[in-house]
């Protein structure tokens with residue numbers, strides 16, 4: 183599933199292409215997306231990322247909220263080429279079009295007004311007071327990895343980056359959140375920012391089907407230390423990386439140096 187760095191990549195690639203442009207056509211090819219009000223003629227006033235979703239603001243105070251879920255991706259076509267299979271909707275402009283391609287059909291698109299916004303969740307790629315995180319986590323009894331990927335607290339981290347963050351911070355994914363000290367949360371927050379910024383610079387992680395807006399693979403998969411590296415030596419202590427399930431997700435870690 184695309185996480186914060188992948189959606190941020192799309193956001194940054196879309197901005198110079200569609201900002202201040204008018205939507206020329208909008209075609210839904212998959213009935214599962216439901217009825218979407220016509221946006222033809224509306225101008226795009228901003229493109230921002232919120233957690234793992236992409237928000238395209240339109241004139242007249244509406245915004246289009248796009249969530250790629252499991253296998254969704256966007257592709258830009260500057261000239262009319264054949265539609266790839268699994269295209270679910272098309273947003274056309276005078277100079278090209280955005281396709282949403284999604285084999286498993288979980289991606290969603292919703293048009294909402296700007297009234298109800300929830301800005302209270304923490305964006306882990308930005309500076310924020312770690313004491314806030316520590317206060318919330320301190321009263322929870324759940325594994326720290328489950329806390330990191332819970333979108334109600336921190337928006338944008340998924341399985342891949344949670345494994346990498348906890349490895350880099352030397353914290354065992356099964357540690358209970360209330361047992362993690364303020365100093366350790368500070369370390370988690372710092373490595374989170376470093377990892378997310380580096381992954382954005384690499385245009386995301388292509389371990390499976392992630393491709394950027396122009397169909398290119400990201401490059402952060404070349405820098406992963408533990409994710410999908412079961413049996414390989416830990417870069418820090420050289421013991422073998424393990425994989426175990428935590429809340430149904432494959433969790434990669436070093437049992438020797440993540441305590």
Ligand SMILES: [Zn+2]
Nearest residue numbers: 416419436439
């Ligand atoms: Zn190790």
